[in-house]
Amino acid sequence: MNQTTPNSGRYALPEEAVLDMPRHAVNEARQSSKKQHQRFLLSTLFSRLFVLLGTLGLSAYGAKEMYEVLSTNHITWLQWLFLTLFCINFTWISFAFTQATLGLLFKLSPFKRKRKESEPTGVTAILLPVYNEDPARIRASIEAMHEDLLQKAPGKFAFFILSDTNRAENSIKEKHTFFPILNQDSEGCPIYYRRRLNNAERKAGNVAEWVTRFGNNYECMIVLDADSLMSAECFLSMSRRMAAEPTLGLIQTLPTIIRADTLYSRIQQFANQCFGPIYAAGLTTWHGNASNFWGHNAIIRTQAFAEACGLPILPGKAPFGGHVMSHDFIEAALLRRAGWGVRFDTDLEASYEEAPPSLIDVMVRDRRWCQGNLQHKAFVNAKGLHFVSRMHLLTGIFSYFSAVFWFALIAVGFALAVQAHFVRPEYFTNLSLFPTWPVFDFERARSLFIVSMALVLAPKLYGWLSVLLHWRQCWKFGGPIMLTLDTLLEILVSALYAPILMFSQFLVVMDVLRGRDSGWKPQSRDDGANKWQETTRAHIYHTLFGIGLALSANYLSPQLFYWSLPITFGLVFSIPLSWLSGGAKRGNLLRKLGFLKGPEERRPSEIVQRLKAKVAQLDAQANAELSTPLHAYIDNVDFYAWHLAQLPQQESQQFDRHKVCAAWQIEHSASIEELMTHLNEQEYLAIIKYRSLFLRLSKFLPQSANDDQAKAYA
Known part of the structure; x- marks a missing residue:
C-alpha cells in the first residue's frame, strides 16, 4: 500500500x-474441476442449426450456379480456382446473411426473454x-x-x-x-x-x-x-x-x-x-x-x-x-x-x-486488430475450447483473410478475361465433324450477381424494415421518409468505401504475414481531419491499383469495365473520398441538413445530455493551459503531495543514467522553465517516476509551501 x-x-x-x-x-493439461452448469436452451440449438443449414444451403446454391456459369465440356484449372475462391467468398456473405435473417426473426418475435435480476x-x-x-x-x-x-x-x-x-x-x-x-x-x-x-x-x-x-x-x-x-x-x-x-x-x-x-x-x-x-x-x-x-x-x-x-x-x-x-x-x-x-x-x-x-x-485500428486476430490461430485448436468459442476465433481471423480471398478472386477473374481476350479457343478438341463452342452463361451469371448483392444488402434492409414496423422507433429516426433516405445514403457511401477498406485489409494482412509488428499507438479521438498530403500518402497504392484495374478492364472489354466500376470507382477516388470522411465541418453539414440523425441525436438520453454539458464545461476551462507541465506541481502543493504519495517508497537500485542526468539538471537549474529546456523525454519520465527525484522538485515550490508543507510531505 x-x-x-x-x-x-x-x-x-x-x-x-x-x-x-x-x-x-x-x-491446458487438465481442465478445472469446478465446472459451472450452464443451462442449454432448445432455442439456442434451433438457432445454431438455422445458421449452419442456412449457410450451407446458400453456399451449395452459389457453388452450383457458378459451376453452371463456367461449365463447358472442359473446365480449365483457372476456372476451377475461380470457382473455389467464389465459393469461399459466397459462403462468407451467406453466413452474415443467415445470422441477420435469424436476428430479424428474433426481433419480430412477440416472445421476449426476460433476464433474471437480484440485488x-x-x-x-x-x-x-x-x-x-x-x-x-x-x-x-x-x-x-x-x-x-x-x-x-x-x-x-x-x-x-x-x-x-x-x-x-x-x-x-x-x-x-x-x-x-x-x-x-x-x-x-x-x-x-x-x-x-x-x-x-x-x-x-x-x-x-x-x-x-x-x-x-x-x-x-x-x-x-x-x-x-x-x-x-x-x-x-x-x-x-x-x-x-x-x-x-x-x-x-x-x-x-x-x-x-x-x-x-x-x-x-x-x-x-x-x-x-x-x-x-x-x-x-x-x-x-x-x-x-x-x-x-x-x-x-x-x-x-x-x-x-x-x-x-x-x-x-x-x-x-x-x-x-x-x-x-x-x-x-x-x-x-x-x-x-x-x-x-x-x-x-x-x-x-x-x-x-x-x-x-479505421485503417490504423485495423492494422492492430488484424495482427491480434491472426495471432488467434494459436488458439483455434486449443484443448477444451467450446466449439462456439472456436467459431469466434475463426470468424475473427477470416474477417481479415476475406480481403485476401476477395483480392484473389478479382485477380483470377481478370486472368480469365485476359485468357479469353488473347488465347484463341479450340473448336475441334475431339475427332469430330462438329465443333465444341465455348460456353459462358451470361444470364445465369447476372442472376447470381443479383443474388449476391441481395445477400449483402439484405441485412441493411432488415434493419430498415425492423425500424419501420415499430412506429415509435421509426419517428426517432425522423419518420419513414428520412429513415429511407438515410438508409439509401448509408448504402451508397458504404459501397464507395467498401473496396478501399477491403484493399487496405489485404495490405495489412500481407504486412503481418511479412512479420511486421504494429506496435501500440493510441487511438485518435479528434475530428479526423486529415491534410491532403497525409491522405495521399495513405491511399496512393489504392489509387494506383484502381487506375490499373480500370484501364485493364477497359482494354479487355467495355463490358468488363462497367462490371468492375463498383470496385474501381472507390479505389480510383480513394484520396478525395478519404479526405471527405474526416473533419467535423463536413459531418456537421449533414447534421444541419437532417441526414443520418439517429435516436440519440434527436432525443438524447439523460446520461448523453449530461456528458454533453460536461464536455462543454471542460472545453471552456481548457483555455487556461500551463506554461510547462511541471508547473502543475509547483502551482498546487496538494497536487504535488498527492503525486508524491503515489510513488513507491523503495526504488530500484539498478543504475539508471536518465535518473542521474535528471538529478544533475534539477540541481543546476534555477527555475522550472530553465529545467524544462534541458530535459529530454527519458529524464522527464524519470522525475515523475522516482520518489527521490520528485522530492528534489520541492526546491521550486513557493517559499511558504517549501517551509511549511513540502518538507512535511517529504
Missing part, C-alpha cells in the same frame, strides 16, 4: 486485496484503462457517470482510472486533469487513479495488474473504454444480472455509437443504430451462453476472470508471438473453457461508445 500524508490521504488507492491470477498455457451484495468496480488519451474527454465521461450513480446507486460502485500512459507530458496532464475528481467516498462512489510504471502486456496487462492487486474486494468489474459511457440503470442491471446467475462469468452489452461529427463516423453511427440491433439479435440467439467479449462495455466476474484468464505468452516474436494482443476473444474463450457462461445481452440500453472519425483512423 502506498504511504500517504494526511492532506493527500483521501486521494490514495484503497487497501490492496490480492487475488492470484495464474498464467495458463494454450493447451448484489458487494461493490462493483468500474475500470477505465487509458493510454495517452485526451484526459478532459475521459473526465467528462467519468463525471457524468459519477453524478448519475451518486443519485441512483450510491455505495454500489467504485471507479478506477488505470493509466498506462508512457509519455511524460501526457502523464502530468492526465494526473492534473483527474486530480480534482478523485475521492474515497465509499458511501457514494469513490474514484481512484493508478498509473503503471511498466505497461507490460498493454491493456490486458493493465487490467490483470488491477485484478491481482485489488480484485479480491470486488465480486464483479465493469470494463469500459476511454470513450465509453453508461447510465446508472445499465450499470445496475448488469450487476443485478450477475448476482442473479452465479454461473455467469461475463455479460457483454451492445454499445450504441454516439457523438459522431464526421461523415464516416456518422455513417457508422447510423448503421450501428439502425442495422446493428439486427446483427446483434442474430448473434445472441445462436451464441447462447458461449458468446464473446469485445474488450469493453461488459461486466466480468472478478474471481472467474482471475482463475481462468491468465493469458499465455506465445512462443516466438511479434507479430505472431509474444503477449496476446486481441485479448478479449481469448478471455471469453478461456472463461467458457473453465465452465463459466459468457452472454451477449442486447436488451441492456444506455451503453455507449464513439466511432473512429475517419477512414485513415
